[in-house]
Amino acid sequence: MKTLALTQLTLSHFRSHKRVELDVSAQPIAIFGPNGAGKTNLLEAVSLLSPGRGLRRAGADDLTRRPEALGWKITAHLLSLGQTHEIETWAEAGGPRQLRIDGKSAPQTALGRIGRILWLVPSMDRLWIEGAEGRRRFLDRATLSFEPGHAEAVLTYEKAMRERNRLLKDMVRDPHWYTAIELQMAEAAIMIQANRRRAIAELTTAQEAAATAFPTATLALTSPDPIPDDLQTALADNRGRDMAAGRTLIGPHRADLEAVFADKGVEAKDCSTGEQKALLISLILANGRALAADFGAPPILLLDEVAAHLDANRRAALYDEICDLGAQAFMTGTGQELFAELGDRAQHIEVTETDGHSTLIRKVAT
Template identity: 35%
Template sequence: MLTAGISSLQFSAFRNYAQLQLELRASLIVIIGDNGVGKTNILEALSLLSPGKGLRSSKLSQMTTFDITPLPCWTVAANLKEDGFDTILGTGLEYTSSGSEKRRLKINGNIVRSQADFAEHLNVIWIVPAMARLFQESGSIRRKFVDRMAYAFDPTHTNRLHRYEHYLRERSTLLREGRGDSTWLASLEKNLAEDGIAIVHARAEVVRNVTEHQPTDSASPFPRFFAQMRGEVEEWCRHMTAVAAEEKLRLAFANNRTQDAHTGGSVFGPHRSDLFVKHLGKQIPAELCSTGEQKMLLIALTLAFTKVQMEQSNRVTLLLLDDVIAHLDSHYRHYLFQELCQMVEKGAKLQTWMTGTSLSDFVYLKQSAQYIRIKNTTLYDGYDDNDS
């Protein structure tokens, strides 16, 4: 029985679906189908109910169903069930009078301006195949991974990020064009320092919590890890008060105006931070681990996050696992399934959505999950032994 999560999902003109409606009744949802039938598209629609561009980071117009003429504007709506109450979250593509694309956001039928409003009701985190290279990619990818976790505990985190990026762009433009007076620049740098230190603290707190909540039982096949946000500003914050760190960052911005005018951005700030992860069993950084070990570390981080969420946040979390199970042997799969089931049994406001091509990979969940099978773009509800 579903106590917290998405109880219904509808979308139109989205990717390969002209229309889709799902009624959900479980905390574990398994979507089975061949490659290319649209499993990931369903998870992408769910990911758009959170701040950001979704799990593919696509342009809004790229999500439209292209075999319909004229090209329609896609819509996604979901009924969020929590503590006996229902909240309708909706988003979609619309065009402004000038023809530019725009994201429409609604909660209970009322238009809202900020994607952060979604984070007040729902947190969404995902693992997709592209993230297998999380520890090999640029620091910006890892920062986004941490920021999605930070939204779960502080929805205003996304507003701070947007403000910080806006102030940084405005300062860069003024410095490049040489038209900003010192008072104007000083005001921007003060705002940058305040939001920047708040961002650093929010990231550090969530990473610390994730590290402390990783499984400690000997039965866990997933590697233990040490995780920490690193950067020059992070070092300041570890050794001084927030007020002192703000002042030091403000002075760093002021003292580096000439250099920043030539290079753009800033030498200092949370946009330079990175997530460091060490495999404790091997005592080596994650980026030096094998591809398989990196995948296991990513799952271990995500499992630890769900435990933090269960203990410290009142919001519902959607955990989207796209084609993750295929890379795990039976021991890893059973442990992961067991952990997810136990968290729900203990009262976690967690709904997990998993995709795969083989029903047999999910047979362990036969009594607890809702199965959605996709064949030739048609969706079927329920477990079918003939597909095992």
């Protein structure tokens, strides 16, 4: 199995970090320190080395260090399948995010072709009990890890749907205005649905094939209204209903990810907080195992406050699985004792904060 890992990470005026230069190996990285010290900011920087807006979905201006507001820059060396790539992403004050890979300007989708990054953050702990949008986003991140072109299909669909919704709100009834838009939506929807189903199949197979301390989730793709095979015709037939609602009521934008705790037959939304967290971790690990086979190397994992709601035994099991997978995992917690079970299998970094300035200190395993 080949390696996917960051070897160098440099941050300039990013969030609370004025200047950070970090050299790391492919081992897991245990990052600890008090709340507000800047631990999650490090993980967010790494998440921006994948397509999209990162784990906080922040705009470019929100990432710059205050009060300077000079803009920000992230530079990284990524070892991917035996080749090292230099990635630079940045935004000048008030400007858009930009990207260079190996010295050449590149679209964000190119990041998905040279690496895979998965994350689990505390806001996702409520994934199973809040709205469908968060679960769609979770599924689409997993889908994107298998098929980098999925993002383009989703963007195409959403752009066309916004145009159709504008026509609906303006009460435009002439069918000629809708034909091309609905065709574009239907073509993109076919790819979106196929990609999502593939991701669910990959996650299911990876869960079933593994002996793990974490529960298995039975997954299903659902929708309030079934998405017809001939979406173009259905959209045309539903214009009257959609016009009354002022929006499009059928399509993959209404899909939901359903999960059931397999051993208990209980829907994830009805499980305990600890069980819901364990199901999420199970899916992230399954995603990692599937990607190790599909991409040729396990993904980089970003696990923010991962020890929350885990007892010592399950925490130790998680660390064992990460090490067995061979993934470079950036993990955060408030104290170094939360990573005691890792010992010298991980690099330990303490993050402190003084007057809004974060500082990194390497530590030995305890």
